[in-house]
Amino acid sequence: MTDSRSRHRSFVVMGVAGCGKSSLGAALAAALALPLVEGDDHHSAESRAKMSRGIALDDADRAGWLDRLGAELARHAAQDGGAVLSCSALKRAYRDRLRAACPGLRFVFLDLDRDEALRRVASRASHFFSSSLVDSQFATLERPEAAAEPDVLTLPATLPIEALCAAVVTAPVSVAGVCR
Ligand SMILES: Nc1ncnc2c1ncn2[C@@H]1O[C@H](COP(=O)(O)OP(=O)(O)OP(=O)(O)O)[C@@H](O)[C@H]1O
Numbered sequence: 001m002t003d004s005r006s007r008h009r010s011f012v013v014m015g016v017a018g019c020g021k022s023s024l025g026a027a028l029a030a031a032l033a034l035p036l037v038e039g040d041d042h043h044s045a046e047s048r049a050k051m052s053r054g055i056a057l058d059d060a061d062r063a064g065w066l067d068r069l070g071a072e073l074a075r076h077a078a079q080d081g082g083a084v085l086s087c088s089a090l091k092r093a094y095r096d097r098l099r100a101a102c103p104g105l106r107f108v109f110l111d112l113d114r115d116e117a118l119r120r121v122a123s124r125a126s127h128f129f130s131s132s133l134v135d136s137q138f139a140t141l142e143r144p145e146a147a148a149e150p151d152v153l154t155l156p157a158t159l160p161i162e163a164l165c166a167a168v169v170t171a172p173v174s175v176a177g178v179c180r
């Protein structure tokens with residue numbers, strides 16, 4: 001486990017399905033020359049099958065997945081100086097689980113409204129995630145409030161990827177706030 005935030009740069013790009021966490025995660029990893037961890041790649045086969053059948057994951061489905069992601073973050077923090085993880089991290093408890101595995105973790109919350117999330121998810125015909133699950137993502141989401149959670153940068157998910165990436169790269173290390 002790494003406990004000195006000054007020795008690693010570890011980010012989670014989070015939010016509901018379709019918010020752009022995979023797109024921004026990839027851009028940020030490239031910009032910072034950090035490894036990219038795609039959260040969806042670490043879901044169990046059962047969880048992926050569930051989601052493609054239109055059944056939302058629950059806390060039990062996500063527990064092992066979050067532990068695997070936390071272990072990946074800790075490993076990259078120690079070996080590579082950090083990483084960028086794209087991960088829904090919808091609940092505060094999920095984010096705290098990742099923070100416990102990798103102290104000093106920074107979160108980027110891509111804030112998107114329901115209609116735009118639905119539009120984006122429905123337009124990806126081949127993706128495993130069923131668009132019928134978009135409402136459950138919003139029902140599960142506990143928005144990270146900057147005053148209550150450390151190291152969260154909230155950005156409007158409708159900005160161009162380049163602008164989002166620049167906002168993260170130039171944000172102060174201890175940033176906790178909302179950019180508009
Ligand atoms: N900032 C953006 N502006 C406009 N479109 C975007 C933006 N970010 C992502 N998109 C588009 O939205 C769709 C979803 O993007 P992406 O797969 O990165 O989101 P995601 O949050 O990882 O979704 P999921 O978790 O469901 O895989 C894609 O078609 C992508 O091109």
Ligand SMILES: O=C(O)[C@H](O)[C@@H](O)[C@H](O)[C@H](O)CO
Pocket residue numbers: 016017018039040057062087088089090129137
């Ligand atoms: O916690 C969850 O419900 C999942 O991680 C989802 O958010 C999806 O896997 C993702 O958004 C689709 O790509």
